[in-house]
Amino acid sequence: MTIKTPPKYIASIINHLASEGHECYFVGGSVRDAVMNRPVHDWDLATSAAPVDVARLFPKTVLTGEKFGTVTVVLPECSVEVTTFRTDGDYNDGRRPEEVKFVTNLEEDLSRRDFTMNAMAATVDGELIDPFGGLEDINAGSIKCVGGPNTRFSEDALRMFRALRFSAELGFKIETETMQAIYANTGLAGRISSERICAELEKTLMSEKPQIAGEMIKIGLLEKYMTHSGKAPDGLEKIALLPAETVIRWYAFCKMLQENEYIRAASDLLHSLHLDGKTIKTCLRALEIEDFPDDDISIKRLLSKNDELTVRCAAAVSDIYRQRDSLKLVETIISSGDCVTLENLAVHGRDLLELGHNPGKELGQTLQTLLDHVIEHPGENTREALIKLLNNP
Numbered sequence: 001m002t003i004k005t006p007p008k009y010i011a012s013i014i015n016h017l018a019s020e021g022h023e024c025y026f027v028g029g030s031v032r033d034a035v036m037n038r039p040v041h042d043w044d045l046a047t048s049a050a051p052v053d054v055a056r057l058f059p060k061t062v063l064t065g066e067k068f069g070t071v072t073v074v075l076p077e078c079s080v081e082v083t084t085f086r087t088d089g090d091y092n093d094g095r096r097p098e099e100v101k102f103v104t105n106l107e108e109d110l111s112r113r114d115f116t117m118n119a120m121a122a123t124v125d126g127e128l129i130d131p132f133g134g135l136e137d138i139n140a141g142s143i144k145c146v147g148g149p150n151t152r153f154s155e156d157a158l159r160m161f162r163a164l165r166f167s168a169e170l171g172f173k174i175e176t177e178t179m180q181a182i183y184a185n186t187g188l189a190g191r192i193s194s195e196r197i198c199a200e201l202e203k204t205l206m207s208e209k210p211q212i213a214g215e216m217i218k219i220g221l222l223e224k225y226m227t228h229s230g231k232a233p234d235g236l237e238k239i240a241l242l243p244a245e246t247v248i249r250w251y252a253f254c255k256m257l258q259e260n261e262y263i264r265a266a267s268d269l270l271h272s273l274h275l276d277g278k279t280i281k282t283c284l285r286a287l288e289i290e291d292f293p294d295d296d297i298s299i300k301r302l303l304s305k306n307d308e309l310t311v312r313c314a315a316a317v318s319d320i321y322r323q324r325d326s327l328k329l330v331e332t333i334i335s336s337g338d339c340v341t342l343e344n345l346a347v348h349g350r351d352l353l354e355l356g357h358n359p360g361k362e363l364g365q366t367l368q369t370l371l372d373h374v375i376e377h378p379g380e381n382t383r384e385a386l387i388k389l390l391n392n393p
Helices: 008-019 029-035 051-057 106-110 134-140 149-155 158-170 176-184 186-191 194-205 212-219 236-241 246-259 266-272 277-287 296-305 308-322 326-336 349-354 361-376 383-391
Strands: 024-027 045-047 061-065 070-074 079-084 086-088 100-102
Touching: 008 024, 008 045, 008 051, 008 079, 024 029, 024 106, 029 134, 051 061, 051 070, 051 079, 061 079, 086 106, 149 158, 149 176, 158 176, 158 186, 158 194, 158 212, 176 186, 194 212, 194 246, 236 246, 236 308, 246 266, 246 277, 246 308, 266 277, 277 308, 296 308, 296 326, 296 361, 308 326, 349 361, 349 383, 361 383
Parallel strands: 045 079
Antiparallel strands: 024 045, 061 070, 070 079, 086 100
């Protein structure tokens, strides 16, 4: 079978290594996506050349993972990882091999990979090399480990999360023996860093089947973050109806987990997973908005007290519960340019001071009164109209 060929800049690396007597193929996810006619974002290359030879043959390289045989070739178009064929030693930490052995045989290299669909390679001309039946499993919509699944998961426990994440992204089913091995090895999930778990969980939430995150909970892979496992929370499939924005989907996930009492507090979960500060702050602020309003004035008042993203989060999740168009209304208000914050008020504190108002708490209260007026009468956000209002309260 012949598949989609790589772009010219990728082909130039493969051809240059071949001209120096080295084998080189594109491998892994790039082949899987090419087979499935999906966009290929990362063209990973595998070669028989030793890292020192790869570094010598290209003008600009970075030894990003020399211990594991990876050299990054820097091109004008992008940076490309080129990894020497290898087999892995013992995985004592359940994440990375203690050592690797460089080999010259492509099939040996492919045999160490996680799933059959990721254990394929292709030539620069798109000729498929598939020693473990990856194409057959792709056509069957099946996620299956290369070799024994217990071995694969004991080597790298993150592969259990990856299996479920791929299921969510691709719509594939996890093959029976592979799924049984996930259940049998859930205890290994405790070895994985929260940052890596967070990355897989986020990709799952951003997929068309975010309810697979519930399967992670049911199986027990997220046990250290949950109050209980064994059953998936209700309603996670509704997350697929939300905009594909990470903050909105994290907020929805937290809200549903909190309502179903799977977590004690969203703040605990978000901090434990090491989400960024902006996402944490936005989710927690949105959770404080309990009943989302459906009229312009009330929404403007929300926008006056919260940033736009927080209000958009609350509106979007409210819509999937109540089947309204609150998010559309919020975005219409935002795009209208109507004043909803003190920053956009036509008069500011210094204007009031010049008019003889005293500094302090009363000044802030006066500005808030003007903002409340403008929220209800958006056409009166002019200096003249507001000063007139102050003079004739």
